[in-house]
Amino acid sequence: MDQTYSMIKPEIVAAGDQKIGEILAIIQRAGFRIVNIKMKQLERETVELFYDVHKERPFYGELVDYICSGPVVALHLERESAVVKLRELVGATNPEDAACGTIRDLYGKSLSENAIHASDSVENGLREIGIIFG
Ligand code: CMP
Numbered sequence: 850m851d852q853t854y855s856m857i858k859p860e861i862v863a864a865g866d867q868k869i870g871e872i873l874a875i876i877q878r879a880g881f882r883i884v885n886i887k888m889k890q891l892e893r894e895t896v897e898l899f900y901d902v903h904k905e906r907p908f909y910g911e912l913v914d915y916i917c918s919g920p921v922v923a924l925h926l927e928r929e930s931a932v933v934k935l936r937e938l939v940g941a942t943n944p945e946d947a948a949c950g951t952i953r954d955l956y957g958k959s960l961s962e963n964a965i966h967a968s969d970s971v972e973n974g975l976r977e978i979g980i981i982f983g
Contacts, residue, residue: 851931852884854977855939856966859919861956862888869922872952872965876926879938885925885982893917899980902973908961915961923981932971939967 855876861868877883891899896916903909928934940951943960947953956964968974 850927850929851971851974852978853926853928853931853935853971853974854966854968854981855924855926855935856981857922857924858962858964858966859916859921860958860962861964862920862922868956872956873922875938875952876924876935879928879934881926881928881931881935883924884927885978886922887982888920888922890920891917891981895980899977911961925978925982932968932974935967936969939965 857869857872861872873883893913896913897904900909900912900916903912926935938952940947940953940957942953942963944953944957944963947957952965953963958964968977
């Protein structure tokens with residue numbers, strides 16, 4: 850079994866409708882076990898560390914502001930080939946490019962408001978789980 854990290858982003862949580870439940874159902878139907886889950890507004894320094902890999906990119910400040918703007922739903926997930934399978938389920942970073950039926954196709958609004966984060970490697974997943982869940 851592999852571990853991965855996912856995070857439902859603030860625009861989905863702020864919408865206050867059924868989207869969190871729908872996204873969790875998609876993830877569970879795809880065979881993921883939720884090892885840990887929490888809804889929380891993250892501290893700025895936690896988000897800066899989390900997205901450290903992007904710190905030289907022009908969108909870094911905007912990205913950190915956005916993720917800090919409201920609560921997120923943090924998920925520690927487990928499944929066989931969890932990283933690859935979750936990234937397939939989530940779709941391309943830009944919702945406009947996301948394959949039909951993926952979470953970002955269904956729920957993403959834009960490149961920054963793209964509904965959900967998914968770790969890009971097993972190593973980064975463990976790092977992200979450690980930062981968010983300790
Ligand atoms: P995520 O999977 O959370 O990882 C980094 C995030 O940066 C990404 O999703 C996007 O929401 C966000 N982002 C904002 N602007 C860009 C950009 N120009 N290129 C890539 N990612 C971007």
